[in-house]
Amino acid sequence: MKIQDSTWIRRYLTYLNVERGLSLNTRRSYERDLKKLYSFLKVKSKSFENCDGDDLSLFLLEEKKQGRSARTLARYLATMRGFFSFLLSERVRSDDPTEYLSTPKLEQNLPYVLSEQVMDKLLDSTPRSITQDIKRENDIETGNKSKSLALELRDQAILEILYSCGLRVSELTGLSLKDLTLDTGYLRCRGKGDKERIVPLGEPAEQALQNYLHEARGHLLGRQTSEFLFLNSRGGELSRQGVWEILKKRAKRQGIKNNVYPHLMRHSFATHMLDHGADLRSVQEMLGHVDISTTQIYTHVSRQHLIDVFRKSHPRAE
Known part of the structure; x- marks a missing residue:
């Protein structure tokens, strides 16, 4: 049949x-x-x-x-x-009709990245002590104001992890509590093809995570239970669209005109690592790229950055 x-x-x-x-x-x-x-x-x-x-x-x-x-x-x-x-x-066919089809030639579009100065501005948390505010508000009330402060801590942890670890947005939203090993400073994530990798955490990311876990996550969770690390305002699993909205909101609040989105944080992570002397293999490992040629595009971005600096700074560049 x-x-x-x-x-x-x-x-x-x-x-x-x-x-x-x-x-x-x-x-x-x-x-x-x-x-x-x-x-x-x-x-x-x-x-x-x-x-x-x-x-x-x-x-x-x-x-x-x-x-x-x-x-x-x-x-x-x-x-x-x-x-x-x-x-x-499966022996449905005896030939492969794609054998002589040629792949369309692709233009190599270099990924757009944020400068380190803009990234610092994006990651700059509010000057007040959010942690102390949450403690004070929780003593007084359990209303909207204290929840908004808890969301601030969550958002800060998300931003720091995206930049510190270069995670894909799906990897970030898929993180569970058991994926964290804060005493040794790393987290475990699952990438494409459900491949697992270990990624180190920077100190600001680790501190932001500690603040979120100790002062905010329980407030968002309420009486519910969840293994997911990051929660939405109702205590449920945070969606990828939710992460997009967090970045848009933060960029607007900080007066950043650039179009900021989760994968831009990943691009910026890789480029800034290479700018500061990281070797390509290490960056490949942290990004979870199977093929190093995928990672190599960031060397072109890094090289272009040097060219731009030279042209702007050297008196005889032009």
Whole structure:
């Protein structure tokens, strides 16, 4: 009996989960791409079993006409290569229709980073002693004011960890209490493909975490229980969108005009580490990159920084 194309998509997603250990977000991305290809082939009265390289080329061409970037087209092709390789291994096909398709040439866009001065401004906490304010407010009332102070401590800890550790936002929101080892100054996080790594904590990040854990987390948690490290205002799991909002709010309050978002903290972490002499392999390890070529882009950012400084500072640079 012939198996439907939609079933093969489900089987492939199961394979990516069980055999490859890919994250849910990555699997969803593959699923979206394959469903789009499935719809295209269906209009052409084709299927995953009988389509050929020309059909796949037409699909990519159609997507390009609709304004898809070279990066998106390259992702579509990577998705198709993995999927048809799977179909080949399952003996659904005897050939690979992606064999002669070429990957679109990608422009190397250097990541935008914050300067160290702007980062210091972003991380600058309010001048008053938030911890003492929380203690005083908790003695007087349990209203909105004390909760807002608890959120301040939480936000400070989040900002410090994002910059100190270079975490992805999904890694940050996935942290649990058992991932912390503050007495030795590091935390454990799970990255892409559920790969675990150990990341050291800087002293400001460690102190911000201590303040949050001792003075704020219990206030947000209330009578609930949760293993998640960072909580929202209702004591539940903090979402990725919630982290975005925290950064936007802090940047606006500090008068920072730059577009600040979680991955920008990661870019800035890597670039500033290299600017201060960190070796590429160590930065790769801390970022959790499988391929060092992914980390190497930050050396270009660091080099560009030196060029900019030279051009602005040397009297005969121009």
